Structure formats: structure tokens, C-alpha cells
Amino acid sequence: MRLGFVGAGRMGRPMVQRLVGADHRVKVLVRSGAAKAALESDGATAVPTLADVADGAEAVLICVHTDEQVKEVAPGLIDAMRPGALLILHTTGSPATADALGDRIEVIDAPVSGGPHDILAGHITLLVGGASEAVERARPIFRSYGDPILHVGGRGNGQRVKLINNALFAANIGLLAAAVDLGAQLGVTEEALLTALPQGSANSYALGGVARAGSVGTFARAAGEFVGKDVAVVRQVVAELGGDLGALAAAHQALADLLPEHARALARSSR
Missing domain, CATH: 1.10.1040 (N-(1-d-carboxylethyl)-l-norvaline Dehydrogenase; domain 2)
Structure with a gap:
């Protein structure tokens, strides 16, 4: 799948590595030279803007540190995302954030339980909230690094x-x-x-x-x-x-x- 990714840090970068390893094409928001070199060595494509991340992506993943950061980056992504694309929130935050963003696009909230070593091993626990059809579309993404993948109800329940x-x-x-x-x-x-x-x-x-x-x-x-x-x-x-x-x-x-x-x-x- 063609994917965008924002937040390739402690938790996000191993996700990117697993996604690339599963043959997904991943564009990652990068604003420093050192990070660009590291992510491109992983096989991802480093891009400088949110619009670049979203351009042509079937799904965009957000794995920033705080709910406030999600609110900062999500509007710009949503404005540039293609119709029918998925927005996947891995950041732990308020259910209200997922609910509010879902007024404009299909949003899945999928916070994780575990650490970077679990992601690299492909065994991070994913607690997924969203419409059943959307979650099924996202499973090929989640299977790259997640097991078990637990669909726990509608949007916000993750x-x-x-x-x-x-x-x-x-x-x-x-x-x-x-x-x-x-x-x-x-x-x-x-x-x-x-x-x-x-x-x-x-x-x-x-x-x-x-x-x-x-x-x-x-x-x-x-x-x-x-x-x-x-x-x-x-x-x-x-x-x-x-x-x-x-x-x-x-x-x-x-x-x-x-x-x-x-x-x-x-x-x-x-x-």
C-alpha cells in the first residue's frame, strides 16, 4: 500500500521499518538531514511537508507523542488526503480527538501497548477503534508490526x-x-x-x-x-x-x- 507517516521517533521508526519490510511504500515527514538519511537507509521516502506525506497515500499514520501534536498535524494532512483514504492514530490521547477528526475523513484510533522491541518483533498489541470496514482495510498495515490486533468497537474505543x-x-x-x-x-x-x-x-x-x-x-x-x-x-x-x-x-x-x-x-x- 501507499502510506504516509508522521512521527517516526522512538515508536514510529520501527513501525516504518516493519512497513517497508512488508513491501509497503512509505513517505515520512522529515525536517532534519540526519533523520532523512536514517529513514532513507530504512527504505522509506523522506518528504518535507504534510501535503507531501498525504499526496497519493491510501492511509496516513500518525505516531507523535501527544494529543496536542495530533491536533496540530491532522488538519493539514486531512486537507491533502485523497477521498476514501484512512487516517490512523497511534498516539494515545483523548477519544474526542478521533471523534472530531472523523467528521471529515475515515479515522481509526489504534493506540499501542508495548515498546519499540515489540514493534520490531512484529508483536505490538494494537487496540483498534473504528468502523469494521475501515479496520479491515487497515489490517494489512497493522499486520506489518501488530499482533494481536484487537478491534474493540467504534471510533474512539481504542x-x-x-x-x-x-x-x-x-x-x-x-x-x-x-x-x-x-x-x-x-x-x-x-x-x-x-x-x-x-x-x-x-x-x-x-x-x-x-x-x-x-x-x-x-x-x-x-x-x-x-x-x-x-x-x-x-x-x-x-x-x-x-x-x-x-x-x-x-x-x-x-x-x-x-x-x-x-x-x-x-x-x-x-x-
Whole structure:
């Protein structure tokens, strides 16, 4: 397929590499010489403007860092996209963004769960929201780097499921911090807990990451930037819908106590 791509960074570049490897023709927005050389060595075509990215593309993928950046680049892309083309949002953000953009073009929101190594291995989890026909058209793209590809409902539901996933992930880290504190009260070291708990019924994806990192604090600091951003988004979305995070909020506060630099985003989820 003929594809456009915006946001070939930490997560986006391995997507581009996998797309090229699957014989898709990919044009990537590039505004620096070093990035141009790197992406062209991957087999992509580097272009300087959003109009160039969208020109002739059957689908355009956005994988920038924030929802605000999506709102900055999407209008220019949509104006230049051909009728019937797909706009695919991999950035984690508000469901309202996908809904608003979908007034003008077919939009699929497909936030990911995993890291660059999962993309390179072809096993990043994709949480996909959109019309069934559009999602089926996008599957040849998603199969280049995604497995499983989970169609979780209409447009915006990919974001909703991803935000709940990340709220729960953040809460799990906070609960692990509370468990380590309980261990200290009972005379059990964190090292002993992280050796034993992954072998029992308390095991989880978060616990596995913490055990590999060696401590809750080390893992939380490594994940803090991304977790803090996504918790702030879910807090905002839940507030707009008149809901609350319930028991998740207290666990977020325990995580905030570990991460002073991200405490504002995390702690506000408890309100």
C-alpha cells in the first residue's frame, strides 16, 4: 500500500521499518538531514511537508507523542488526503480527538501497548477503534508490526480501552509500592518479595517489569513519563464524562509518592 507517516521517533521508526519490510511504500515527514538519511537507509521516502506525506497515500499514520501534536498535524494532512483514504492514530490521547477528526475523513484510533522491541518483533498489541470496514482495510498495515490486533468497537474505543489499560497499569505499580511498604513493616525485604511474588498468584505484567528492574522505584521512574502522561489523559476524559476512577485513584496516589516529577498528573487522578 501507499502510506504516509508522521512521527517516526522512538515508536514510529520501527513501525516504518516493519512497513517497508512488508513491501509497503512509505513517505515520512522529515525536517532534519540526519533523520532523512536514517529513514532513507530504512527504505522509506523522506518528504518535507504534510501535503507531501498525504499526496497519493491510501492511509496516513500518525505516531507523535501527544494529543496536542495530533491536533496540530491532522488538519493539514486531512486537507491533502485523497477521498476514501484512512487516517490512523497511534498516539494515545483523548477519544474526542478521533471523534472530531472523523467528521471529515475515515479515522481509526489504534493506540499501542508495548515498546519499540515489540514493534520490531512484529508483536505490538494494537487496540483498534473504528468502523469494521475501515479496520479491515487497515489490517494489512497493522499486520506489518501488530499482533494481536484487537478491534474493540467504534471510533474512539481504542483510546478508551488504552486509557483504562494504562490507568490499571499505573495502579498496579502503586499497589506494588504499597506491598513493598507492607513488607518492610513485616520485616521482609523488597528483594525477597520481588523474587517470590512473581512465582505466585500475585504475579502480573507490572510485577514482572518491576522484578526485572530490581525495585518498584527504579521501574516507576523509567515508566513515569509515559504513565504520568496517560494517567493525566484518562483523568481528564473521566472527568468530562462525569465519572470517577474509584479505587484506582488511591493506587495512583501511591505511585505519585514515588515520582515527585510526575506527581501532579498522577495525584490529580485521585480527586
